[in-house]
Amino acid sequence: MKRVQLEIVLGTVFALMSVGILTVMAFDEKNRLAEFEQSQRAELIEFGAAVYEINCTSCHGSHAQGVDFVAPCLRCEELFTTRLEDIGWDGGLEDYIISVVTTGRQISTRPAEFVGGGSPAMPTWSEKLGGPLRDDQINAVAAFIMNFEEWALNPDAIPTPIEEVAAVDDPVARGFTLYNQFGCGACHTISRLSAGIVGPALNGIATRAATRVDGLSAEDYLYESIVLPSEYVVEDFLDNLMPPNFVDLLSEDQLQDLIAFLMTFEEE
């Protein structure tokens, strides 16, 4: 065989092999597209979880369980069943979430239950309106919240959270985690840590606590402020805003950890 002929034969064989590969790929392509879409949705949810973790836990709780008096539960039945009707929203839930998160909430629709950060109750999140999040991040966090549906409709399936904080052997570090987990920062300001304005700032609280109530040590006063907030109401602030149920939510050890954390903030 001459070289030209050999090349024609081989070239034809190669071309046929290419067509073969393309055919095999084409048969699998529908499958691949579906799989890709599924894993893409999964990754969107993972990404949304990370966005939630960074931006939303301070008000809505570490596991979206909500914080009493601050912000609603985002993994509970109400949001997935009656909420849209109550608020008069015609579209779907995912769109509702995207819309609320994009614009935030100037005034809470349930001021008695959830004050959030005061005014606005929830800040604007969209970059386009001056917030910190891009559209794709908002879409992701909405996909993440939607993924709670199964638990929302069947709350028994929700596992009790793992005592993450117990593993840390430093009470102050544990206290800081609790401070975030229970949404204290939504109402209280501590420089560089949180910026809530509903309650008094806690900078220098260790020093102040010692002088608040005669006969109570700083630790005892802090204990009382958290467990029985109405016993002593700080001047210029309203009674009954600080949730009275921390005593039920926090174990004795956790209370001690929180106090250890707050005791690190002395007046300069």
Next chain:
Amino acid sequence: MISTLRERFNIPPRGEMRRWFFAMIDNRVRIITAGLSIKELRAIMRGDPPTEKPNPRYKVITTSFIMHLRPRYYQAASTRFTHTFRLGWFTMFFFIVETITGVILMAYYIPFPDNAYESILIIESNVFFGELMRDLHRLGAEAMVIFSWLHMFRTYFTGSYKGQRTFTWLTGVILLAFTAWLSFTGYLLTWDQLGYWAITVGTSITESGPVFGPGLNIIMRGAPDIGAGGLLRFYLQHVILFPLLAILLISVHYYKVAREHSISLPAPVEEGDMEKDEKKKHTRRIDLIPDLLTHELFLTALGILALLAILYFGWFDSPLETHANPQKTPLDTKAPWYFWWLQGMLKIDPAQIIETIMGTIGIQVELSQLLNSKFIMGLIVPPTLVFILLAIPYIDRNPSRLAKNRPFAIAWGIAWIFIMLALSYMGLPQYGIETPAATRIIQDLAPEEGLGPLREIPHEELVPGIYLLADYVAGEDLCPDLAYQPRASEGDDYTVYGCPHLSEVFAEFAERLLLAEESGELPFLHAYFLIEDFQPNVKRVVPTVNWTDPDTGQEQTYDVDFFLHEDGRREE
């Protein structure tokens, strides 16, 4: 009636129908092939000589526009595979692959920060063969870069830049720069962390320039930071400006080869003393049609098959990291690998080197104020290198192309290859950059981008709990009570007992931490894995490391939250 039709359409009488019919077909074939008859095509296939005179195979070259770009013949020795390795040809092949796949991708791509990344996802998840097009485009780009470099080295080592070919070499060097720039501009378009930061770091080099540096930076980026303006500029350069410039320059480059000086003969044939007959054999003509053209069709089939096979067997996968985030600098920014040499060069500080050299001979100098290393290594050295490349035909006045007559040129070429390799090695993201132990260990476990060992743990094995370093026993399974059936992937159902993958990953984590504790990097170490159910099908995994900073005595924590969905990507 029939006879009027016959007349009207020039159809011959019955007896001559057959002949007339073949003549008509033959005529059509001649029109399509720009001059080859059916008989001629048959002769080509059988390797027979031309059937008519003058040679109709040459006629094609004058009548067809595309073919007129080609030479009629090359001399036999120039077409030796081991002379050109078809490197220039393959560079062109990949350029065409890029053009075709690029036009298809363009149909779906939106050059705007809000949509760019999503449009890539849509190409991969909703466009039939979309992933294939993207992979071909990306693979073709890398191949084109590689082949143009190799092609340059080939022409350098065969001394084909001399004499008449000087101008061809000059256009070649510029084409090399165009090729690099085309791939660089394409890098940004996916608008993921990888591209965004590679381009941010890349363009920031211009900023260090004096006077017009900051201005240049703004022209390139469209704003102080890359945003909508920058993306649009890069897009337009990538899809219009540089493809057109490249086509223009390739035409000039190839015109020289096809019309002026042809492909060089191997130096021994051109300069070596050879018998007349022998020389004749090497310089006899090889016609474009049919020999070279069939060879090129063969190479085309080979090239396409190679590309498809690489993709089919999964040896190449286009990278796509998370959405670009200007607020979050990744731990390591990676330039594309063919720019690692540049990245490596940027890690060299000339001021320091001069200071040390002067120091050893006893002169103390303070240069770091005077010499800005980014400016020198980023803005002075690379253009100088390009300039030297351009000047090679003028620097090297040695008329001979024989390797044995140009030992210096050959030695330089080899040294040059090694320098590029060494610089590229220095350009590796890890080289010369220190990351704190805890960060490095956790990042190796679960990198910011891509998969990493943590992601490869099957979802079932992520049993909620806290796994303390203090409880770590080498070789022990972390969840002895677990038994699960892996998700129906392939093969029969079988049961896995315990959590071998999780235990292995945790062991790796523990062993590395304990080593770092021993070496004093992480004193008072306390570490754990937290795993919990975060959502019905999402686990939250938090590797945490606590230690006391040896210098400040401060307690430090490094932890990262990872969220793993059961349907998330587990393997490439």
